[in-house]
Amino acid sequence: xxxxxxxxxxxxxxxxxxxxxxxxxxxxxxxxxxxxxxxxxxxxxxxxxxxxxxxxxxxxxxxxxxxxxxxxxxxxxxxxxxxxxxxxxxxxxxxxxxxxxxxxxxxxxxxxxxxxxxxxxxxxxxxxxxxxxxxxxxxxxxxxxxxxx
Numbered sequence: 001x002x003x004x005x006x007x008x009x010x011x012x013x014x015x016x017x018x019x020x021x022x023x024x025x026x027x028x029x030x031x032x033x034x035x036x037x038x039x040x041x042x043x044x045x046x047x048x049x050x051x052x053x054x055x056x057x058x059x060x061x062x063x064x065x066x067x068x069x070x071x072x073x074x075x076x077x078x079x080x081x082x083x084x085x086x087x088x089x090x091x092x093x094x095x096x097x098x099x100x101x102x103x104x105x106x107x108x109x110x111x112x113x114x115x116x117x118x119x120x121x122x123x124x125x126x127x128x129x130x131x132x133x134x135x136x137x138x139x140x141x142x143x144x145x146x147x148x149x
């Protein structure tokens with residue numbers, strides 16, 4: 001099985017040293033990842049293994065998975081059994097999930113279906129600085145302002 005992954009460019013928006021997490025804005029949402037040594041505003045490349053992405057048909061509420069994004073399934077590709085690639089559009093950003101044929105059939109996954117992509121924070125590899133030429137043209141996402149209390 002060839003490894004599938006998605007690469008997203010993201011900006012550091014917040015550091016939470018008390019709980020060991022960093023927030024990364026990628027334009028369609030915010031990833032919470034294990035602490036990254038980077039300044040607020042730093043541009044990073046986040047690599048997400050498709051095996052670490054789960055799919056839900058309704059808004060996930062009572063789950064431990066921190067990163068949950070609404071999107072639209074744009075492709076379902078059956079690979080060598082039992083694997084299937086489910087491609088999401090998260091508001092103009094692509095994310096792949098690797099699931100089983102059984103999950104595709106049980107959930108009736110198909111292009112055009114609204115669904116949620118979920119990624120465990122602890123599954124994410126440390127992001128690396130972006131801009132080494134592998135990321136293509138750099139169009140950094142602008143972070144949303146953090147609510148003031």
